[in-house]
Amino acid sequence: MTNKTGLLKILALVFALVTFIGCEINGSEYEENKEGSTKNPVALIIDKWVNGEIVKLKGDKVDEQWFTFVAAKSTQRVYVKLGTITDMYVYLYDSKSERIGNDFQISGSTGKVGFAEWSVKSGETYYVKVVGRNQNWTGTFWIGFTSMPAQPETVVTSLTSKTWANGNIVSSESGGTGEQWFKFVATADTQYVYFKYNTCTDFDVYVYDSNYNVIGNKFDAGGYGWSSGMIEKTSRLLKTGETYYIKTDNGVGTYWIGFTSFLAPPETSITELRTNIWANGNIIKQTDGGIGEQWFKFVATASTQYIYFKYGSCTDFDVYVYDSDCNLIGKKFDAGGYGWSAGQIEKMSRVLSIGETYFIKTDNGVGTYWLAFNTTGSTPQ
Incomplete structure (x- = not known):
């Protein structure tokens, strides 16, 4: 009887042990099969x-x-x-x-x-x-x-040629990503990317192709000496019709960004000149709401064209003439300077191709003046 009782106790212990081990195994399997486990990632x-x-x-x-x-x-x-x-x-x-x-x-x-x-x-x-x-x-x-070198759910802003877009780099501490992304389709083999500073005057810029390979070097936008309202640009050699991406980071605050196929900032007004007729000129500083330069265009009516300047409040500025591919024609012309005063007239000339469109940029000065062109060399009236 005693042996039988002992045997029953042993069997009970074995049963309990097996039950315990089974529970542990089942529990282990459950843990392995839960969502997020090795068996159910x-x-x-x-x-x-x-x-x-x-x-x-x-x-x-x-x-x-x-x-x-x-x-x-x-x-x-x-x-x-x-x-x-x-x-x-x-x-x-x-x-x-x-x-x-x-x-x-x-x-x-x-x-x-x-x-x-x-x-x-x-x-x-x-x-x-x-x-x-x-x-x-x-x-x-x-x-x-991700499919790109940016955080998940990053908003990529599409840029339109010759148009400013709002930029705003928000730090991760303030709920942002610490960077901003844009994309655009190249409209020419050389693209100019412009930045107009606001509260953010110092940040880094990267341009990527559609495979997110960096095009060119990092561009250090702004920095010491740059202030709100000032405009800066960088350029890249790209492929017309291809999509490219721009990333800005390492800064905090607002700015504007845009791209063009021409040397003028986005939304720049270009005044069309008519032969022998004075056009108003006015260079406004970037810090005063201008772009610090002014643009004109004309169609050459002779192989030699004369360009005239009549000084107003601005009596010292630089002049550049470009063809339609943004190639500089001749050297920079130093208009006015020491000794020149309001009302005086000065002229320059360029050898051009008849029927082609050319562009004039004036900068490095502030104030009003007049500008005209003709083929005779005689001062416009």
Whole structure:
């Protein structure tokens, strides 16, 4: 009887142990199959933020969350934005569970954005593991991967040729991305990108092709000595009809941006000249609401054209003559200067092609004057 009782006790213990182990196995399988686990990773959507969360487990175990995506290009960026968790690590694995490159750590305050960039194979599936720094670091975050070197859900503003567009770089601490993106279709092989400063007078500019390769060097827009209202430009050799992207960053505040295929800033008024008729000229400083220059155009009526200047309040400025491809014709002409006064007349000449359109730019002066052209060399009346 005693032996039988002992045997029953042993069987009861074995049953309990098996039941306990079964519960642990089932619990483990459940954990592995939960959303965000290795067996059920959350699918990332290209150029979109996806919610993530690291939760505290029993004991000293550190939770982790898994995501998956199909690479859109050979170099892939994965972005993370901190929420209530403010220190975490990100790892990338291929479909064979082999780790890709180095891990990426991001720490800081809520809203901070960081990214890691890995070399991958376009079209292949990859897995991202996110963990807190240790068991004390839990909370929410956002994660995403992109088709361009910009954060998920970045707004890209389309630019129109010869038109100013509003720019505003908002820091990540203030709820922005710390950068701004624009795109445009090249209207000529040489494009001029203009910046008119407002509260932001110092930032960096990058131009990219449609594959997000940088075109030329970084352009340092503004900086010391530049103030609100002033205009600056950079140029790039591009392909007509192709789409290009502009990124501005490393600054905070508002500005305007535009592009043209000509040397004049966006929305510049170009006065058309008529032979032997004086046209009004007025150069207004950029800091006074002008562009610091003035533009005229005319059609050459002879192979030699004479251009006249009658001085008003402006008696000293520079003059440039361009063809329709923005090539400078001759040298800069120094109009007026020391000894010249209001009412006096001066002239210059250029050898041109009859029937072609030419442009005149005046700058480096302030005030009023008159301008005319003819073929005779005799002063217009």
